[in-house]
């Protein structure tokens with residue numbers, strides 16, 4: 001927690017980001033049916049974070065497995081699928097770096113677009129690793145926002161900025177491609 005700090009814009013955004021609107025959860029599927037997708041998550045903001053994501057979409061069920069290392073140990077790292085049904089999302093390039101030298105939540109938005117599905121915000125372990133598996137039951141609205149998965153990206157947030165943890169700043173991003 002932020003000891004004694006005033007409520008900053010960043011923390012308000014974090015709360016908004018952590019929201020998981022319209023999704024309900026259910027048991028983890030061991031089914032091998034469905035459409036398979038992967039994503040290679042690459043570091044943003046020199047976070048050192050990288051990893052992989054595997055997704056299986058079967059009807060209205062989306063099974064997600066994300067493994068990331070190099071995150072900030074002991075901190076919650078919000079994870080989202082970002083994108084917009086009307087265009088193709090991408091991970092922010094160097095041109096998204098703002099005047100403070102950061103790709104912020106806002107400066108990356110023109111590239112990765114809005115939040116399409118909020119995942120959980122797991123706490124990175126003592127070495128900065130997250131191994132997250134979850135099965136989502138998608139609402140019609142979720143499915144609309146996620147159409148099509150290959151025009152979306154996965155963003156993992158949370159980096160140290162000037163010695164303070166900022167849970168909104170993107171730490172890693174990967175485009176979603178078909179395949180296992």
Ligand SMILES: [Cu+2]
Pocket residue numbers: 017078079080081082115155157
């Ligand atoms: Cu996000």
